[in-house]
Amino acid sequence: MKSKEKKQAATGSERLRIKDKIFQSLRADIISQHLKPGQTVREDELAQKYGISRTPIREMLRRLEQEDLVKIVPNVGVYVSELTPRDIEEVLDLRICLESAAARSAASKITEEQMEQLREIGRQLDVAIEKQDSIISFEADTRLHDLIMVAAGNARARRLLNNLLGQIHRIRFISGHKPGRMNTTIAEHKEIIAALSDHDPDRAEQAMHIHLVKTKELLLPQSDLDAKFESFVRSSFSL
Amino acid sequence: MKSKEKKQAATGSERLRIKDKIFQSLRADIISQHLKPGQTVREDELAQKYGISRTPIREMLRRLEQEDLVKIVPNVGVYVSELTPRDIEEVLDLRICLESAAARSAASKITEEQMEQLREIGRQLDVAIEKQDSIISFEADTRLHDLIMVAAGNARARRLLNNLLGQIHRIRFISGHKPGRMNTTIAEHKEIIAALSDHDPDRAEQAMHIHLVKTKELLLPQSDLDAKFESFVRSSFSL
DNA sequence: GTATAAGGTAATTTATGCAATCTTATCTAA
DNA sequence: TTAGATAAGATTGCATAAATTACCTTATAC
Known part of the structure; x- marks a missing residue:
């Protein structure tokens, strides 16, 4: 029990860093053209890839939208922004x-x-x-x-x-x-x-x-x- | 059946407007000084006030943060921005x-x-x-x-x-x-x-x-x- | 008497299930 | 053969519950 609590505390303190790291990783993938313009980005897919739930992924995608790195179409999906x-x-x-x-x-x-x-x-x-x-x-x-x-x-x-x-x-x-x-x-x-x-x-x-x-x-x-x-x-x- | 579909479509199209309306209302409250600078804004409170869940409220608060109208301190809370x-x-x-x-x-x-x-x-x-x-x-x-x-x-x-x-x-x-x-x-x-x-x-x-x-x-x-x-x-x- | 630590409380943050919506494909009728 | 409608599939959007964190209170030890 005590070891479990300790483990939870450890993951908790590292979680912020991990979350930020995931965001930076996503951002870098778009900047480096690893994710191509126009490509679809699914919340579910990213959640699975990074092993977290869709809620924080959604938050990251909104932040990326604010930077014009992705485009969010309501009820449809998220795309990597084009760069004309x-x-x-x-x-x-x-x-x-x-x-x-x-x-x-x-x-x-x-x-x-x-x-x-x-x-x-x-x-x-x-x-x-x-x-x-x-x-x-x-x-x-x-x-x-x-x-x-x-x-x-x-x-x-x-x-x-x-x-x-x-x-x-x-x-x-x-x-x-x-x-x-x-x-x-x-x-x-x-x-x-x-x-x-x-x-x-x-x-x-x-x-x-x-x-x-x-x-x-x-x-x-x-x-x-x-x-x-x-x-x-x-x-x-x-x- | 058809009337039900119609109803769903109607509520669906109105939902976006309602969500947008809530956002504008919140924004107006801050701009008009109805919510004072430095004042705490709780997700729970807003969710109850507008009768929706905290998830979309969170989203709105992030958007307001991006406009510098509120300040979000992670794991602590949301405050109306000061204006020095x-x-x-x-x-x-x-x-x-x-x-x-x-x-x-x-x-x-x-x-x-x-x-x-x-x-x-x-x-x-x-x-x-x-x-x-x-x-x-x-x-x-x-x-x-x-x-x-x-x-x-x-x-x-x-x-x-x-x-x-x-x-x-x-x-x-x-x-x-x-x-x-x-x-x-x-x-x-x-x-x-x-x-x-x-x-x-x-x-x-x-x-x-x-x-x-x-x-x-x-x-x-x-x-x-x-x-x-x-x-x-x-x-x-x-x- | 003061300081520190432990526990409780209240808030955010995350996770998950369900509902609503859009797209697409297929089937039928003209 | 084509156009329209309907249904199925997929994805986001929302809501609720569990978990974590920060802060505050209280108790104990020095």
Whole structure:
């Protein structure tokens, strides 16, 4: 009896981690294209796969829907979201909009401690160039962008962007790795760091904007764009 | 038999509406301050109040959490979100960021049909001024901003903003009505319409930005702001 | 007298069974 | 042969019950 109670307590304390782990696993499967767009996702199936009941699975699926990773049709089923060129452009435009504003804000608000972290990231970028290691570059990239969102001081904006990031990573998986982009990306990042170091809002916003627009153009083939319309965000600066 | 099927179909189609209605009711109670910030919200209580089980209530609460209207502490409970001056500023800054970009985008993309709807809204604004009717002004305001989001062509941005709108309305309830603001608001709206009519992205963005910054300053007493830091969004244009 | 631990209570979280709904396939009639 | 209706199959949606967790109270030991 006592051993049983102990076991229950153990599973109980680990359950939260397990639940979160399952969610991350599901999310990763969609981002990594392991679950293909349009594919049906059944509650029952996932419940069996992960050995839990349908109730928490349902909850996870709602969260994934909120991130636009799945589409839920009432009384019918759940599907992995499609990612049309239009969808991709919407996500990337939103990113440009949010992160450009964040860079502007961060330029004024960033603390010396955060600035030191940024410089450390800058040194990692040097290492990435030296070793031509895209993994290091990618990780530094991720920390750079998140650190700027933190420095910008708008927690809601950061949460929104983190939601978008799931889809952005998914887009990366679709587009595949573009070799040769790393070095130019790093140069853009260093310009962003320099602008923040100078606490220059205009320059920081512009640097981030240019960087993200270039990233967008790389991820979204120009042929897919509707060229006759201006994008959601400005395509050039006139500061 | 046939009548039974008919009845089932009827209740089925009404069920969704009822569930949606309960959600809207809950949401309205929070926005209207009928449920006070910090107040505990129990699943059991709501389930009894609305005569449904806790499962759909849970689902609604998760949706409300996603809109930041409630805060869920795992294994503890659900609370109505607080709205500190910082929270208010975050929400309003996000709005400025999204809607300014939308106005820019809409200036290029807006169709003649949408432009005609805008002009109709403009005429409603004239009526509002003539009758000094803030209700008409508010309704025209709502349609104006949403129409611009539609014209901007970014469905995700529109959804995000609609989520923010719940909190923005809540902020309005807290701040109370400011008489005398209506006429200047309308003037700003007409400038936005004029800029869109000219298909001038810079002017449209600037007009929207100025309008929303003024709205923010009205809703958020300057004494609450941290004056030494630049906001998430630029506070002035230099076009 | 205070602090700590154990037990009880009230809430969420999970699991499971049942009902409602949608889709699809088959059968019949025109 | 095709169109429409009906029935069967599958899946979600809802409700209730069991389990777990967190908090609060109380009692005991130092």
